Amino acid sequence: MDSVAIDRFEAGRGRLASLAYRLLGSAADAEDAVQDAFLRWQAADRDRIEVPEAWLTRVVTNLCLDQLRSAHARHERAAGDLLPEPLLQGDPMLGPADTVEQRDSVSLAVLTVMQRLAPVERAAYVLREAFCYPHAEIAGILDISESASQQHVHRARRRVAAERRGGGAEVDPASARRVVEEFLTATTSGRVDRLVAMLTADATAVSDGAGLARRLLRLTGPEQIAANVRAGFRPTPAKIRLAGGTPVLYIAEVNGAPAVLALVDGRVRGAVVLDLRDGKVAGLCGIAAAGRLARLDAAWQRLDNVPPAVAGW
Incomplete structure (x- = not known):
């Protein structure tokens, strides 16, 4: 392959990886899909490809659709793999992030809802909301009619809005940090009543059960969520043995x-991501499966001198 063809592919690699991540919810799987697309680009008759960006978008999208359909048919994924892979803010795979819709499309709350959409519905939603493709182009990429594209996007938007129940409003970093600090104070102090007061009446939570559950744990309502969160944050000898040491808690921005x-010996062992609404917590997503935290942990290791929020359990 000549250098011009390689350069053309590499110029769009980041966009393709971001598309694949939104579709698959896994950075590692997204990278594999992009590499498969590169191999197809390498083998293609490139002189016959009029618009390389459109061609590559179609290839990556359909590679992701094949994987989603295969995973759905096998029912083989562990609970931890059913949640999206969290990425530390600044990870290039999170882009583009120029609009509210683009930023929201990569939030864990939306990615979690999208896990339950039909593959083609998910693809239409991502192409429209995150990459601003017109329905005519989405129809060509997915080999469906333009009206079908509109219907898929409409249903996906309605599902996302219904399941988030108004969550996801943009919050400035300073306000968000204050909410997280209050959340940590409530959870680590044992004041369940304070934690209940921080949760919206329709709050929801999802967790992979410290990476050990065989299926996702779903909770609803402030009392049930607060009791489980407090139990999860309560230190016990068994938990410390399981974690391999005493966790240190940090505040970060994820997706x-x-x-x-939660870090043990400097390595990220767990993440709890908050979905905020009107100064309260409308949703929680807890992830501790090691395979879902590797990329986030690697990014965290590159940061310097981040002070802990709670130095020890």
Whole structure:
């Protein structure tokens, strides 16, 4: 392959990886899809490809659709793999992030809802909301009619809005940090009543059960969520043995949302990501499966002198 063809592919690699991540919810799987697309680009008759960007977008999208359909048919994924892979803010795979819709499309709350959409519905939604493709182009990419594209996007938007229940409003970093600090104070002090007061009446939570559950744990309502969160943050000898030491808690930004990271011996062992609404917590996503935290942990290791929010359990 000549250098011009390689350069043309590499110029769009970041956009393709971001598309694949939104579709698959996994950075590692997204990178594999992009590499497969590169191999197809390498083998293609490139002189016959009029618009390389459109061609590559179609290839990556359909590679992701094949993977989503295959995983759905096998029912083989562990609970931890059913949640999106969290990425530390600044990870290039999170882009583009110029509009509210683009930023929201990569939030863990939306990615979690999208896990439950039909593959083609998910693809239409991502192409429209995150990459601003017109329905005519989405129809060509997915080999459907333009009206079908409109219907898929409409249903996906309605599903996302219904399940988020108004969450996801943009919050400035300073306000978000204050909410997380209050959340940590409530959870680590044992004041369940304070934690209940921080949650919206329709709050929801989802977790992979410290990376050990065989299926996702879903909670609803402030009392149930607060009791489980407090139990999860309560230190016990068994938990410390399981974690391999005493966790240190940090506040971070993950997929555009405030989060609490639990580190043991300097490595990220768990993440709790908060979805905020009107100064309260409308949603929680807890991830501890090691395979879902590797990229976030690698990014965290590159940061310097981040002070802990809670130095020890």
